[in-house]
Amino acid sequence: EAGVTQSPTHLIKTRGQQVTLRCSPISGHTSVYWYQQALGLGLQFLLWYDEGEERNRGNFPPRFSGRQFPNYSSELNVNALELEDSALYLCASSSGGGAGTGELFFGEGSRLTVL
Amino acid sequence: GQQVMQIPQYQHVQEGEDFTTYCNSSTTLSNIQWYKQRPGGHPVFLIQLVKSGEVKKQKRLTFQFGEAKKNSSLHITATQTTDVGTYFCATNTDKLIFGTGTRLQVFP
Incomplete structure (x- = not known):
């Protein structure tokens, strides 16, 4: 069974540009979570989607947005990139039932570098 | 918002020694999850x-x-x-938030 897949794995952008990151959850999982992990730091909650709806978002500016598609895959969009957006963006999926009610399965992440 | 603190931030031990990391919250938690992230890897x-x-x-x-x-x-x-890696606790309110993590280094 395939795990959570993310693309691209690495990318380099310049300040002011826009980026789209993609995530495919484990088959049968309806919840997708996005986290930002700056180098050597912890995981900061970005967004939670379940059944196609945004259920919650973390303390990030509106230029961070996303969506979940009918097949439960998800995109994270970041507009007007800033240097401090450089980080590993992790996507995780779970079988739903509410945040934190089941284990999260993480993808390998997308490493974004903003120059 | 709710914060979950972990201590210590770093721990270096000799192989064979014991290790403990603590996760603390100011509010009552409904549950707690633990994850391990190997260097260069993703949380498991x-x-x-x-x-x-x-x-x-x-x-x-x-x-x-x-x-x-x-x-x-x-x-x-x-x-x-x-056992080398970073250990995170995590808990849910209306979202799954992670603790600050404890990085464990084990010397052979």
Whole structure:
């Protein structure tokens, strides 16, 4: 069974540009979570989607947005990139039932570098 | 918003020594999850605790949820080099938030 897949794995952008990151959850999982992990730091909650709806978002500016598609895959969009957006963006999926009610399965992440 | 603090931030141990990381919250937690992230890797789920005072063991790892459900601990007995990584606790309110993490280094 395939795990959570993310693309691209690495990318380099310049300040002011826009980026789209993609995530495919484990088959049968309806919840997708996005986290930002700056180098050597912890995981900061970005967004939670379940059944196609945004259920919650973390303390990030509106230029961070996303969506979940009918097949439960998800995109994270970041507009007007800033240097401090450089980080590993992790996507995780779970079988739903509410945040934190089941284990999260993480993808390998997308490493974004903003120059 | 709710914060979950972990101590220590870093721990260096000699192989064979024990290790403990603590997770503390100012508010009552509904549950606690523990994850391990190897260097260069992604977090991997270890366990979930739900009940007050709950203790669970996985081989050399012992997980405990406090009686007041405001703290939790992960104890590793006789560490091995394969235990190297960052250990995170996580808990849900209306989102799954992660603790600050404890980075474990094991010297052979």
